[in-house]
Each structure stands twice: as structure tokens, then as C-alpha cells.
Amino acid sequence: MQTPKVTARAHTNIALVKYWGKKDEQLIIPQNGSLSLTLDHFYTDTTVCLDDNATQDTFILNGIKMDPTKVTKFMDLIRQQANVSTPAIIESVNHVPTMAGLASSASAYAALALAGSKAYRLELSPKDLSRLARRGSGSACRSIYGGFVEWKKGYDDASSYAVPFIENPTWDIKMIAIVVNGAQKKVASRAGMQTVVNTSPYYPAWIKQAELDLENIKQAILAKDFTKMGQIAESSAMRMHALNLSATPHFNYIEAQSLVAITQVEELRAHGIECYYTMDAGPNVKVICQGKDLQAILAKLKQHFADEQLLVSAAGPGAKIITS
Amino acid sequence: MQTPKVTARAHTNIALVKYWGKKDEQLIIPQNGSLSLTLDHFYTDTTVCLDDNATQDTFILNGIKMDPTKVTKFMDLIRQQANVSTPAIIESVNHVPTMAGLASSASAYAALALAGSKAYRLELSPKDLSRLARRGSGSACRSIYGGFVEWKKGYDDASSYAVPFIENPTWDIKMIAIVVNGAQKKVASRAGMQTVVNTSPYYPAWIKQAELDLENIKQAILAKDFTKMGQIAESSAMRMHALNLSATPHFNYIEAQSLVAITQVEELRAHGIECYYTMDAGPNVKVICQGKDLQAILAKLKQHFADEQLLVSAAGPGAKIITS
Structure with missing residues (x-):
């Protein structure tokens, strides 16, 4: 049966x-x-x-x-x-x-x-x-x-x-995943984080800082303080990538094209359009922004990336049964 | 008079x-x-x-x-x-x-x-x-x-x-400065390190690690252990740049062309040619190698950089009076 x-x-x-x-x-x-x-x-x-x-x-x-x-x-x-x-x-x-x-x-x-x-x-x-x-x-x-x-x-x-x-969330938060054509060989996240835990002299400070970041970002989200939320998210990501640089052997997910994306975000911000970046265990860059700024940000990013490299998401739902 | x-x-x-x-x-x-x-x-x-x-x-x-x-x-x-x-x-x-x-x-x-x-x-x-x-x-x-x-x-x-x-030193150590055409605005080293000291959660660990690195690299140099010296130098540089990523605001001297240079060094090493990189408060990459490998390393780097971007040095003398 x-x-x-x-x-x-x-x-x-x-x-x-x-x-x-x-x-x-x-x-x-x-x-x-x-x-x-x-x-x-x-x-x-x-x-x-x-x-x-x-x-x-x-x-x-x-x-x-x-x-x-x-x-x-x-x-x-x-x-x-x-x-x-x-x-x-x-x-x-x-x-x-x-x-x-x-x-x-x-x-x-x-x-x-x-x-x-x-x-x-x-x-x-x-x-x-x-x-x-x-x-x-x-x-x-x-x-x-x-x-x-x-x-x-x-x-x-x-x-x-x-x-x-x-x-x-009633907040109109968007995330743009910038798909970077990475050349560098990838270190799997499981292996990467294990190397970091075992060898980075900065790791104990990371743990403490992450707990502070967690408390602070929760307050920022509750207060709908987009600036504070974005700054904490970007800092948390950069501190994670800093851990990788500080490990033995050191490794780096940030590639040349990732830096191009990061520079665009920093330039947008310098021109008063608020957005922040985050990165995970790979070269792609994810940009956090508010819906009202989405089109301006995409227009700028399209100067450097093809349409199919820019994938826009909003907040999504939890796991659910769709047929049974 | x-x-x-x-x-x-x-x-x-x-x-x-x-x-x-x-x-x-x-x-x-x-x-x-x-x-x-x-x-x-x-x-x-x-x-x-x-x-x-x-x-x-x-x-x-x-x-x-x-x-x-x-x-x-x-x-x-x-x-x-x-x-x-x-x-x-x-x-x-x-x-x-x-x-x-x-x-x-x-x-x-x-x-x-x-x-x-x-x-x-x-x-x-x-x-x-x-x-x-x-x-x-x-x-x-x-x-x-x-x-x-x-x-x-x-x-x-x-x-x-x-x-x-x-x-x-009787050792035949060479250093190749790879001059990168940097685009990013530079954070002056004085300002950069001040931001790091004041804001990086990793800074106390950096101080401790630097003292260990100092003791270990002195042993490596005395033992003419090029591998150990190079590894410590590269790690120290990456941990310094990790500090910059972990500061508030975070900043980064590593540019796209710096990553190109770094990748070349890592590929050379993967092919058995020993060399290590270091970076300071700018996008240029300096490669540490032994004289016997200099030509092979330059040949590889010339695939990505013009001759005038590759400046070779050996150990130099102390300060002296040249006319008086």
C-alpha cells in the first residue's frame, strides 16, 4: 500500500x-x-x-x-x-x-x-x-x-x-539578490564556519557581538527603524566575512564582482537612497531596501548587472502543506 | 650664515x-x-x-x-x-x-x-x-x-x-609590489586604525595575536623557514584587513584588482611555487618570495598586470648620510 x-x-x-x-x-x-x-x-x-x-x-x-x-x-x-x-x-x-x-x-x-x-x-x-x-x-x-x-x-x-x-511584517521591505558570476572556488559553509570556530582569534568576540546585534536588531525592527536595522545587518555580515579573513587558513567569499555590487550600494547611500548589503557563504550580494526606493536602486544596479542577475524578493510566508 | x-x-x-x-x-x-x-x-x-x-x-x-x-x-x-x-x-x-x-x-x-x-x-x-x-x-x-x-x-x-x-639578511628574499589602479576612495591609515581601535570588537584579540605572530615570525626568520614566515605575514595582513571590515563604520582597502593579484598568488602556491601576499592601507598587493622563484612569479603576474605595475625589491639598507 x-x-x-x-x-x-x-x-x-x-x-x-x-x-x-x-x-x-x-x-x-x-x-x-x-x-x-x-x-x-x-x-x-x-x-x-x-x-x-x-x-x-x-x-x-x-x-x-x-x-x-x-x-x-x-x-x-x-x-x-x-x-x-x-x-x-x-x-x-x-x-x-x-x-x-x-x-x-x-x-x-x-x-x-x-x-x-x-x-x-x-x-x-x-x-x-x-x-x-x-x-x-x-x-x-x-x-x-x-x-x-x-x-x-x-x-x-x-x-x-x-x-x-x-x-x-507590515513594513515594505525588499531584498535584491545580485547574482554574481563567481570565479573563485567556494568553501562550503559547513567547512568554512568550522575552520573559523577552530582557528579565528576573533571568534569569541564575534559570539558576544552577535548577541548584542541580535538584541539591537530586534529593537530596530520593532521600532521600524530601517536605518538601524540595515546598519546592524551590514555590520553583522562584514564581521562574519572578517572572521573568514582571520581564520587559518584564511578564506574569502568576497569576489571582485561582489565589490562592484557593494560599491554601488555605498554610492546609492551617499546619494541619499537608503540600502544595505549582506553576504553569505558565496559571492552574491543581497541588498536590503524599502519598496519606495526599489526602482531607483535597480536602475543604478542595472548599469553593472544584467536584468537576470537582479532578483527581487519581499517577505515570504512560513512552510506549509500545499497538497496532501 | x-x-x-x-x-x-x-x-x-x-x-x-x-x-x-x-x-x-x-x-x-x-x-x-x-x-x-x-x-x-x-x-x-x-x-x-x-x-x-x-x-x-x-x-x-x-x-x-x-x-x-x-x-x-x-x-x-x-x-x-x-x-x-x-x-x-x-x-x-x-x-x-x-x-x-x-x-x-x-x-x-x-x-x-x-x-x-x-x-x-x-x-x-x-x-x-x-x-x-x-x-x-x-x-x-x-x-x-x-x-x-x-x-x-x-x-x-x-x-x-x-x-x-x-x-x-643572507636570505634571498624578494618583494614584488603590484601596483593596482585603485578606484575606491582611500581611508587614510591614521583615520582607519583609529576607527578600528575605537570600534572593532575584534581589536583586543588582534593585539594578543599580533604579539604571538611577532614571536613566531622571529623564530621563522632565524630558522630561515620561508614557509612559516610567509604564512604568518599573510595571516597578519588578512587579520588587519579583517579588523577594518569589523569596525563601525566598516571600510575595506581590498579592491577588485587586489583580489586578482591575491588569486594569482594562491594559484602559484597551488602549483608549488611558494609566495605570500601582504597588503597595507591601500589596494596594492605586495608579494613575498625567494629569488629563485622570482621569474616564474613575474611571468604569471604579467598575464594580468603591465610591466610597470610590477616593482621588484630586495632587502634594503638602513638610513644613512649620503652627503654632508
Whole structure:
């Protein structure tokens, strides 16, 4: 007997106060709390159905059959809780432009946590869904919720999960992802942050500063103080990239084209158009702005980047079941 | 009566363990010790003669008469010690390619300290010359000596000065200054380091790490361990630039063309040709290598930079009187 298919959709998120470094590699407990904005433009749809006749999971990503090892490891967490050993067929489609190089693991594991737990008839609370998603990819725990989301670092598996901060912001915040054609070989975020935790002399100060940034950005968001929010987000990103430069061996996600994007943002700001940048474990630059300034900012960016390199998002919703 | 002219020559130096941040802005006492290599290729010749009939100093730089205010402030330190109030004519020629944008303040103030003190008939010990040069520009205290030079940070005017570490290295070390055509507006080093000291959460860790780096690079140089020396130098530079990213407001001397240069060095290293990079308060990249690898490195760099952008130096001598 094949159980019905369950399909879930989860959106990606971009951290404004960055998560960078694990306290527990296995359970993915972070060294510091973080805060993100879930985006409407990029999401993953994942369908899970149990497969009684199979001896192992089947994993299809964007229509292509993949090695299921990593997904099986995650599904085992669900099967353990459900006390069921039946394998599953997992079909996942990433609605993120392929060239974007935007982290899809956050939306992927959030969607998989929701679809997978439903398929195995677990009724998880949002909190437990967030904890589960975290085990796949740390930042996935935040994609369970929409809008502004806080990941409370906690100290163990039970206490480390995301909570909604402002799930439906009335603020007209936009984010422009500038897709940079990066040349440099990428250091995977998991490896990069591990190197940083183990070797950067600046890491203890990062942890303390991140906690301060988290408190301050929450106040700024509550007060709808866009300037303060943007400044903290930009500082948090640059301090994270500073950690990478200070590690042994040092590494750098900021590429030549990233600097071009950053310069445009700084020039816009110098001309009174408020916008701020953030960067993650890759060369792309994300620009935070208000809807009223979007067109002016895009016009400037189009002098240096092609239309298809500029992807605009607004705040997006939390993970949800779209068919079952 | 005009006294005879005294001309001194001093060479610039590039720090391998960086000086970044003052404990005392007025006296230029650094927060951490540093270590540099004096270069043979870039130097300043400065001639000083007393001018009995004048009421103020005359300052001629590269043949052009300049506002003497800053130089007068420095000359007053000399006149105070000499107990003479006579103004002077100061003629200075920077033998640094104009486009290089390489810091000339180190060679300039070292040459001025030597020529100026001699012209006023002070017989300063090398230590006191170094202390004097420091008052003009911190890193100038190291240009009193040749080869590898350590700046002992000290804690006051009397205790902060450079000492020779290995004045005549038998090692065939070369440094290639890659002159980058920078677009970004420069943050002056004095302002940049002040912002860092006042705002970077990473600064206390920088001070501790710099002291470790200083001890370790001295061991590496004594052991002629080029790999260890290069790695420490590169790490120290990147940690200094990480400080700038972590400051409020953050700033960045690393430009797109700097990243091109850095990538070339990393590729050379990946192909077994040892070389390391360092950067100061500007976009130029300096490559440290051994003489045996110089041609191979230049051949690779010439794929991306014009001949006149690649300036090769070896270890240079300390400051000296060349005519008097």
C-alpha cells in the first residue's frame, strides 16, 4: 500500500544577524543566535510518500534521481520518531534560479521536515518542526516561519529552534539578490564556519557581538527603524566575512564582482537612497531596501548587472502543506 | 650664515607583522609590536640646511614648494632638542614611482629625522633617531634600520622604538609590489586604525595575536623557514584587513584588482611555487618570495598586470648620510 503523497513548500531565508559557527557539529547547535527574513521569491516544493515495496529511499531533485544517502540520514530522524521503517520517495523541486547560487538548503530541509513528518503521520508542533529542520541544515530551522524569524541558539537538541519574531511584517521591505558570476572556488559553509570556530582569534568576540546585534536588531525592527536595522545587518555580515579573513587558513567569499555590487550600494547611500548589503557563504550580494526606493536602486544596479542577475524578493510566508 | 647641507637617504619598509592601532595618538605609541623588511627599491633623499635669514621653514617636495606646517611641527622636535630656533630649508625627493601609491611616509620621516638631526648638530644614537622618526610616522621608526626590523611597542616616548632584527639578511628574499589602479576612495591609515581601535570588537584579540605572530615570525626568520614566515605575514595582513571590515563604520582597502593579484598568488602556491601576499592601507598587493622563484612569479603576474605595475625589491639598507 502506498500512502498518499504529501507536498510541502518552504521559502528560503537570508540572515540579517548571521549564524556562523556550530557549538555541536552533530546536532547543529549554533554558537550564537541569529535573525533572518524569509523571502517570497525562492522556495522549495517537496513531496514525500511512503514506498512499502522499496528497501531504500528514492530521492529525485529537480527531476533527476540523486544519491539518497544524505536525505535518508535526515528521513531516519523522522522514521525514528514515527517508529516506522518504511522507505519513502522524495521528490524535490527548487524554485531558485539555478544560476543564483543562493543557499537552497534552508528551504529544502524546511520543506522536507514538513512533508516528511506529515507523510509519516507525525503531528509536530512548529517548534518541533523547526528543531527537526535544524538537523538537516542549521538555517533551515528559520524557514519554518515567515517574515522576521529568530533562531534561539539554545544549548541542546531540545532548546535550539527558531521562533517567529514578526511573521507578517507590515513594513515594505525588499531584498535584491545580485547574482554574481563567481570565479573563485567556494568553501562550503559547513567547512568554512568550522575552520573559523577552530582557528579565528576573533571568534569569541564575534559570539558576544552577535548577541548584542541580535538584541539591537530586534529593537530596530520593532521600532521600524530601517536605518538601524540595515546598519546592524551590514555590520553583522562584514564581521562574519572578517572572521573568514582571520581564520587559518584564511578564506574569502568576497569576489571582485561582489565589490562592484557593494560599491554601488555605498554610492546609492551617499546619494541619499537608503540600502544595505549582506553576504553569505558565496559571492552574491543581497541588498536590503524599502519598496519606495526599489526602482531607483535597480536602475543604478542595472548599469553593472544584467536584468537576470537582479532578483527581487519581499517577505515570504512560513512552510506549509500545499497538497496532501 | 648658512650651515652646510646635510643629505640623508632612508628606504621604505613593508611590515610582515602589521602595526595597526595607536595607544597614544600624540606620541605615536603602537598597540602592538611589529616587524618589517626594509626595501632597496623605494627610498627618500632629504636635504636639510639651516636658514638663518628666514622666519619659517621652506619645504620642497619633489621640486615643488609645499606648505611646511607638518614638517615644521616635526622639525620643532629637533630644534627643541638642539635648543636652536633657526628655521631650515628642507628638500625631499621620493624615489618611489609616483603611481605606486606606496606609503612614502616611512622613508620620508626616517630621512628627515637623520638629515634634520645632523643639520642641527645633534648626535643621536640609532635608538633616539628611531624614536624621533616615530613621531613623524609610526612606521618610519623601522626605516632607520635595514633588513628585518622589529618595532618594540614600548609604553611611552622613551621605550617605543625599532631595533634591527637581522640587518643584513643572507636570505634571498624578494618583494614584488603590484601596483593596482585603485578606484575606491582611500581611508587614510591614521583615520582607519583609529576607527578600528575605537570600534572593532575584534581589536583586543588582534593585539594578543599580533604579539604571538611577532614571536613566531622571529623564530621563522632565524630558522630561515620561508614557509612559516610567509604564512604568518599573510595571516597578519588578512587579520588587519579583517579588523577594518569589523569596525563601525566598516571600510575595506581590498579592491577588485587586489583580489586578482591575491588569486594569482594562491594559484602559484597551488602549483608549488611558494609566495605570500601582504597588503597595507591601500589596494596594492605586495608579494613575498625567494629569488629563485622570482621569474616564474613575474611571468604569471604579467598575464594580468603591465610591466610597470610590477616593482621588484630586495632587502634594503638602513638610513644613512649620503652627503654632508
